[in-house]
Amino acid sequence: MSRSQSFALCSIALNAYAAHILSHDPTTTTNAEHRLCAGGIFTFPLLSPAMAAHVKLSQPQLTTIALAGMMSQYTVAALVGKVVDTHGPSLCSLIAAFLFAFGFGAFSFEIYNTPPDIATPSSASFHRLTFFFFLAGLGTVFSYFSSLFAASKAFPRHLGLASGVSMALFGLSPLFLSVVASNYFTDPDTKTLDVPYFMLFLAILTTTVYLLGAVNLRIIIPDSDSARERLSSSDVEEDIRETTALLPKPTPASDPTVADLLRNQDFWLLMAFCILTLGASEMIICNIGTIVHSLPPGSDGPRPESINVEASTNHQVRLLSLASTISRIIIGPLADFVSPITSSPTIDEQTTSKKHRISRMAFLTGAAVVLAITFFWMVTQVTSREAIWTLSVGTGFGYSTIFTVLPSIISSMWGTKNLGRNFGLLMYAPFTGNPIFSYMYAFVSDAHSHGYGICEGRDCWQLTFWVSFGALIVSYLTSLVLWHRWKCSL
Structure with a gap:
């Protein structure tokens, strides 16, 4: 691993706790911000108590909404893999931006327009919330593949380490967002989360990050052929030896x-x-x-x-x-x-x-x-x-x-x-x-x-x-x- 790549890798980890870092490699910042913002659907446990009280949803309804976000990731994984293999991470980032914008944004709007004094839950509102969270789940899998593919391109000879750090940042995303929720969107007196404004924040944050990613990843992540052309013959031979040594018999x-x-x-x-x-x-x-x-x-x-x-x-x-x-x-x-x-x-x-x-x-x-x-x-x-x-x-x-x-x-x-x-x-x-x-x-x-x-x-x-x-x-x-x-x- 070169000195610049080592610095970039360290920067990925540091960016898990900061919105900005000083890095010479723009790939690092883009990838880390992607991972940091990718776990919005995993903050649903923070939302469910407030939604049960405000929207009067039952436990099966809350579970259905949560599952819509979780399960949508698995249904399209093969399709998303094909998209990132064919068109690269920038297109996946662009798709994620639109899915997050509509999913989180519409979710926020739906909760905001629910009267605070309703006695029974609205069936139509429940179905809309389920659909909006389903879209957010789709955005999550597009963002995941975009970031993981970018990490492998940035560190072609250290795929395991790059992927591991990228996955670790994905795990830190709910932690970061929960800190934001408790410090900026929770009433200090009642300790109640303001769900509409928190979801609006997620919509703006994720849309901005992934729109920027769609541009940055297209510029700074080259395709496989151009990247290999810049490798010297000795580097190619080293890659072959390293890769071969890791393959199972x-x-x-x-x-x-x-x-x-x-x-x-x-x-x-x-x-x-x-x-x-x-x-x-x-x-x-x-x-x-x-x-x-x-x-x-x-x-x-x-x-x-x-x-x-x-x-x-x-x-x-x-x-x-x-x-x-x-x-x-x-x-x-x-x-x-x-x-x-x-x-x-x-x-x-x-x-x-x-x-x-x-x-x-x-x-x-x-x-x-x-x-x-x-x-x-x-x-x-x-x-x-x-x-x-x-x-x-x-x-x-x-x-x-x-x-x-x-x-x-x-x-x-x-x-x-x-x-x-x-x-x-x-x-x-x-x-x-x-x-x-x-x-x-x-x-x-x-x-x-x-x-x-x-x-x-x-x-x-x-x-x-x-x-x-x-x-x-x-x-x-x-x-x-x-x-x-x-x-x-x-």
Whole structure:
């Protein structure tokens, strides 16, 4: 890595906490700002208590709106990948700008025009809010692909490190936005979030950033052919050696067709694991706000997070974001160190494999164990808002660990030629699991609520967590089966 690239990479991290930085590489600023603004839909837990009180939405309706933003990302991932491969990150940035502008802007307008004294929720308003959040979710996936592709172009010989930092910044986005929400859009007396103005802020911020990105990325991110022409012959040879050393050794299962994957038992076992673990985790991410609301504050003295529901929710969103970010920063390099991908021999026989200490499946098994313990602790020990921090930290750590390790496992088992396609197929796991667990939570909660608004009490979610705990035990056993079957490959 050159000195200028090292400086640029450090600048990406610094820009996670600042709106401006002093960098000699404009690619860095653009990419970091993209990642910093990309997590707007993940602030929904901050919105849900205020929306339940103001718009009188039920828990199933709140869950539906949250799922519209979360699930829309998975439905078009393959299409967005094709767009960024064909036309580059600038077009994706432009599309994201328009989707965020209309999605967040119309969402803000809809809440603003809802009378404060309505007695029953409006069905038409609920459907419009769901559609607007769906558009914001589409904007999120376009922004994600735009930023990730820009990072890989900016650091062509350090794709893993660039992608890891980019993903970590994505995890920090909800933290940054939650700080903004609490400091600038929350009433200091009532501690209530002003949803219309916060969503309007998101609309203006994201539209501005991604419109600028559409221009900047077109100028500063060259296409693959022109970039390679500027590399010297020695650089090209070095790239080939570095890339070859990271490729897994070809196996009979490498580069299968879609039909081959669908006939592969291991693929379906991994799919089942992801449905259970990622589905249960995203249920928490979507509903942490109402979980906080269901419990009373602690009795061990006043603290900021125990005084108000919105403040407690904000605190949990920050913890989720921090746990997710720290997990991505630590687990990726750790997996590379203790479980390097098997190297294939090069022509000059100068490449040697690093010591393989443990299978990468250990990280998936560990994530399932962490999530199971977290859910068991929640259902047996948690009785106040302050104690929910264990749920936020455990969920953020387990969820991000799975996403961090999954691409390398897929490439090791089925090759790198169609890695994006194979990863996209597995993304139907959270697409399936999220609504299963989320609607289970929603209907159990709704069955224990009284009238409109958010359910209160442990009964609102206790059954959901017991079922989820059982599902995570099944996922743990599934990971052990895969670990045994893949012990010679990973």
